[in-house]
Amino acid sequence: MGYRKPIVILYGSETGNSEDYAYCLSRKLRYERYSLTVCSLDEFDLKELLDINCLIIICSTAGQGEIPRNGRKFWKFMLKKRLPSDLFSHLRISSFGLGDSSYPKYNSAVRKIHARFLQLGAKEFCMRGEGNEQAPEGVEPFYIAWEETVVSSLKAQFPLSTNLLPVPETELLEPATVLKLLTQNKALDTEKSSKMDAIERHMDHHSQMVTKFMVLENKRLTTEDHFQDVRLLKLKSVDCMLSYEPGDLLALYPANDLKDVNALIELQGWTNIADFPLQIDGPFRAPGGLIQNLTLKSFIMHHLDIMSIPRRSFFSLAWHFASDQMEQDKLREFSKLNGSEQLYDYANRPRRSILEVLQEFSSLKIPLNYLPELIPQLKPRLFSISSKPDKSIIELTIAIVEYRTIIRRLRRGVCTRWVKTLNSGDLIISSVIKNQMAHNLMNDRPIVMIGPGTGIAPIKSVIEESIVRAPSRSLCLFPGHRYSNKDYLYGPIWSQLEREKKLLVFPSFSREGSGYVQDTLYKNKNLINRLIVLENGSILLCGSSGKMPTQVRLTLEAIFAEMNHWTEDEAHRYLIALEDKGNYVQETW
Amino acid sequence: MPSILLLIHPTVVTEPERVEQTKRFLIASNPEADLVQHVVDRVALGQQTLDANTYKLIHYLAPEEAKQNKFTSGLIAQLYDSLVPGGQFTGLIPADCALEAIMAGFVIADDDKSWQKPQSTKPVPVAVPLKSRSDNKSPTRRLPLFKKLASPPTLTDSSEFDEDDSDSVEQSRLKETKLVFFEDSESDTEIGDSYIDENELLKSADLGLSENLVAPVQCTTTGKKRRKACKDCTCGLREKEEEEERKQRSVQESILSKMARSATDEAIQIEKRLQAKRDEARRKLGEKIKFSDTDMTEVDFTIEGKTGGCNSCALGDAFRCDGCPFLGLPAFKPGQVVTLDSFGEDI
Numbered sequence: 041m042g043y044r045k046p047i048v049i050l051y052g053s054e055t056g057n058s059e060d061y062a063y064c065l066s067r068k069l070r071y072e073r074y075s076l077t078v079c080s081l082d083e084f085d086l087k088e089l090l091d092i093n094c095l096i097i098i099c100s101t102a103g104q105g106e107i108p109r110n111g112r113k114f115w116k117f118m119l120k121k122r123l124p125s126d127l128f129s130h131l132r133i134s135s136f137g138l139g140d141s142s143y144p145k146y147n148s149a150v151r152k153i154h155a156r157f158l159q160l161g162a163k164e165f166c167m168r169g170e171g172n173e174q175a176p177e178g179v180e181p182f183y184i185a186w187e188e189t190v191v192s193s194l195k196a197q198f199p200l201s202t203n204l205l206p207v208p209e210t211e212l213l214e215p216a217t218v219l220k221l222l223t224q225n226k227a228l229d230t231e232k233s234s235k236m237d238a239i240e241r242h243m244d245h246h247s248q249m250v251t252k253f254m255v256l257e258n259k260r261l262t263t264e265d266h267f268q269d270v271r272l273l274k275l276k277s278v279d280c281m282l283s284y285e286p287g288d289l290l291a292l293y294p295a296n297d298l299k300d301v302n303a304l305i306e307l308q309g310w311t312n313i314a315d316f317p318l319q320i321d322g323p324f325r326a327p328g329g330l331i332q333n334l335t336l337k338s339f340i341m342h343h344l345d346i347m348s349i350p351r352r353s354f355f356s357l358a359w360h361f362a363s364d365q366m367e368q369d370k371l372r373e374f375s376k377l378n379g380s381e382q383l384y385d386y387a388n389r390p391r392r393s394i395l396e397v398l399q400e401f402s403s404l405k406i407p408l409n410y411l412p413e414l415i416p417q418l419k420p421r422l423f424s425i426s427s428k429p430d431k432s433i434i435e436l437t438i439a440i441v442e443y444r445t446i447i448r449r450l451r452r453g454v455c456t457r458w459v460k461t462l463n464s465g466d467l468i469i470s471s472v473i474k475n476q477m478a479h480n481l482m483n484d485r486p487i488v489m490i491g492p493g494t495g496i497a498p499i500k501s502v503i504e505e506s507i508v509r510a511p512s513r514s515l516c517l518f519p520g521h522r523y524s525n526k527d528y529l530y531g532p533i534w535s536q537l538e539r540e541k542k543l544l545v546f547p548s549f550s551r552e553g554s555g556y557v558q559d560t561l562y563k564n565k566n567l568i569n570r571l572i573v574l575e576n577g578s579i580l581l582c583g584s585s586g587k588m589p590t591q592v593r594l595t596l597e598a599i600f601a602e603m604n605h606w607t608e609d610e611a612h613r614y615l616i617a618l619e620d621k622g623n624y625v626q627e628t629w
Numbered sequence: 630m631p632s633i634l635l636l637i638h639p640t641v642v643t644e645p646e647r648v649e650q651t652k653r654f655l656i657a658s659n660p661e662a663d664l665v666q667h668v669v670d671r672v673a674l675g676q677q678t679l680d681a682n683t684y685k686l687i688h689y690l691a692p693e694e695a696k697q698n699k700f701t702s703g704l705i706a707q708l709y710d711s712l713v714p715g716g717q718f719t720g721l722i723p724a725d726c727a728l729e730a731i732m733a734g735f736v737i738a739d740d741d742k743s744w745q746k747p748q749s750t751k752p753v754p755v756a757v758p759l760k761s762r763s764d765n766k767s768p769t770r771r772l773p774l775f776k777k778l779a780s781p782p783t784l785t786d787s788s789e790f791d792e793d794d795s796d797s798v799e800q801s802r803l804k805e806t807k808l809v810f811f812e813d814s815e816s817d818t819e820i821g822d823s824y825i826d827e828n829e830l831l832k833s834a835d836l837g838l839s840e841n842l843v844a845p846v847q848c849t850t851t852g853k854k855r856r857k858a859c860k861d862c863t864c865g866l867r868e869k870e871e872e873e874e875r876k877q878r879s880v881q882e883s884i885l886s887k888m889a890r891s892a893t894d895e896a897i898q899i900e901k902r903l904q905a906k907r908d909e910a911r912r913k914l915g916e917k918i919k920f921s922d923t924d925m926t927e928v929d930f931t932i933e934g935k936t937g938g939c940n941s942c943a944l945g946d947a948f949r950c951d952g953c954p955f956l957g958l959p960a961f962k963p964g965q966v967v968t969l970d971s972f973g974e975d976i
């Protein structure tokens with residue numbers, strides 16, 4: 041006799057790191073013969089927490105210390121005041137956080153979740169762990185230590201029946217899904233129907249509500265001679281009335297490039313079976329619903345992220361499938377926890393794709409049933425909506441991602457590459473994702489908006505909506521681009537609004553000597569201090585994460601300190617208070 | 630006088646013969662005992678309370694399908710309480726309840742066919758010590774249910790409960806009650822739902838968010854620091870990496886242009902030979918021309934001496950040395966036709 045209930049691992053993940061660790065841990069525990077449930081915080085039916093005893097949470101922290109997007113629904117529930125303090129008295133938990141100590145709210149998401157569980161009666165079954173991206177060896181050594189503790193504590197506190205020995209490492213665990221090729225049926229013309237296939241999907245309660253849109257316009261906003269292609273994608277809802285607010289997001293469901301799909305199919309010797317109808321038995325939950333015309337080819341095209349960078353969990357399964365000893369050893373080496381530096385140099389740094397790895401390890405033949413476990417799902421990509429709320433129209437501002445690394449072939453973002461292929465009249469599916477970013481920002485108090493690059497997208501929505509709803513509002517915009525005549529996104533619109541005295545614009549053009557947004561902010565310190573400190577305004581900062589948000593923040597602190605004769609610390613605390621009140625909103629990606 | 634409790638599943642009520650038969654069997658094997666019977670649902674829902682320390686045997690009569698219907702830990706605890714020390718729970722044992730049974734204090738028989746309440750009234754050391762490590766009191770039979778916190782409301786008046794005598798009937802009711810909190814989460818728009826301030830969670834030390842964390846293992850394999858430029862690197866590593874990449878690309882250029890030249894040369898050679906063959910064929914028979922496999926693989930740079938100095942250049946980046954001129958180019962396995970196309974569409 042022994043413990044039989046599943047151990048539940050929930051992850052909160054922005055970029056997929058936590059998810060990968062969750063799957064690594066689950067595989068490890070499955071080899072110990074535990075039964076496991078792994079899913080994101082939001083996918084889990086929280087009622088089931090009452091039926092289990094052992095819960096593990098792996099969670100990263102989003103920009104301003106909040107819970108990652110796939111845990112927001114869960115978190116809203118957890119924060120309800122009326123939850124009783126014994127709600128989770130039957131639960132034993134542990135948690136691991138992925139954080140970066142260079143951010144002020146280091147690992148705060150996992151700490152909050154953990155603390156809330158304890159507050160609601162749960163107890164720890166082992167010490168919690170936190171990984172720091174800034175540590176010399178990265179998160180890995182923190183995770184290794186925590187994983188060991190988890191495994192040994194589980195074995196002590198939730199022992200399995202004594203006659204169950206762990207599964208040997210060389211053995212392969214049963215696949216979670218079975219892929220049945222219906223070869224007695226007629227083969228489909230997957231290539232020809234791929235655009236139509238993409239929009240017909242099976243919906244279940246796990247999938248996002250997707251609706252159909254027609255592409256009205258897909259136009260380049262930057263000049264042809266500019267290094268970057270930024271697109272305005274204008275969509276019209278076909279089958280429902282839209283309801284969105286400034287700050288909300290649209291999820292696009294991209295497909296892989298046919299050439300890449302065919303390369304994989306050929307490589308694996310699946311050419312003859314790729315077009316027969318396919319049936320998937322087992323738990324395969326596609327975020328936008330599984331497409332209806334399923335063949336092996338369309339499954340790979342619409343559901344598997346073959347162009348993503350392989351993670352450690354990929355290698356820990358993949359080595360089983362290589363018949364060549366040398367290849368097997370090498371793949372296995374990459375799967376080892378302490379091989380992470382090697383893996384980084386091989387996969388992450390040159391942005392090598394799974395397809396390219398498979399091309400290189402030619403003895404690696406994937407058994408069909410393991411395909412969904414080996415290759416991660418193609419996930420929807422989120423874009424800030426840049427139009428003002430409308431019942432049928434949505435506009436997005438999308439930067440096409442293309443760059444070079446040491447690998448000869450040009451790197452391209454799967455989604456933006458797909459966006460490039462869209463023509464007016466095409467039908468696609470998408471879903472509107474509520475973000476509540478601007479909840480606190482839609483009022484009639486002044487607002488300072490800082491949005492370098494495509495950070496302008498959500499800001500444009502805020503500006504256009506404010507002009508309609510609060511015409512007297514002080515709107516102050518700080519866009520940042522390279523050139524006034526190449527990549528000044530929506531420049532003519534801002535000039536027009538400025539002439540109409542509806543908007544104050546202070547653009548920075550870094551290649552024309554006017555510096556970056558933070559320089560322009562400082563030059564306008566009087567105005568900013570007046571709008572924020574004296575007139576109780578708000579700040580909205582959007583754009584890419586990294587250095588920019590930190591520097592803008594430091595600049596603002598410097599301005600407030602100088603203008604109000606505050607100490608550095610006072611200015612710092614002022615900004616935190618602003619943030620806690622929801623008057624300093626940062627939407628970075 | 631010890632008695633026997635026959636717990637019956639509601640569907641069994643429709644088969645009176647079966648109930649009678651079971652009763653006769655139970656009485657026959659325990660001639661001096663009294664027999665009572667209850668429907669399991671009523672007990673589980675707390676509509677029927679069981680006297681503590683009363684039964685020497687509880688037998689559960691239910692159709693085989695009901696095996697999957699799990700007992701709540703509340704029900705199990707109730708059964709435990711109502712048994713005399715040494716008493717047994719037999720009949721249909723619900724699946725997947727072993728942990729709850731163990732937690733309630735039962736000993737599970739080796740054949741998995743009965744649960745026994747141990748002779749000693751002292752709680753047995755449980756096989757699954759789920760208690761928090763700090764708790765050094767004698768092992769309790771089940772999880773402590775209520776922690777008295779001032780602010781958030783508990784489900785019931787906590788004065789009715791104290792930890793040593795936490796009540797099993799309430800426990801099963803409790804789970805039902807707890808479910809209510811989850812059902813609400815379905816409707817997002819509920820008015821009057823107020824939320825705690827999540828920032829408080831990080832502040833208050835009394836929540837017990839321990840500062841004790843699992844310490845990282847020391848890197849023993851290489852001991853060297855990870856060579857990885859941060860996203861917003863300012864130390865110069867990023868530039869160094871980019872310089873390396875630029876260099877590598879120019880090495881690639883030169884390899885590819887050599888390949889292209891030699892491909893052109895070889896193509897000319899092949900064309901000449903094929904022309905000769907065609908002429909010959911035409912001369913002889915006028916038959917259809919078939920290319921042999923060797924003809925087809927002649928545009929192959931991987932035969933003889935093309936594997937590189939260390940013999941692994943051909944294998945692909947995973948096997949190539951640091952600074953290998955082929956880094957970033959695809960693998961070219963011996964015998965495989967290398968087409969310029971496989972090097973990317975942007976040569």
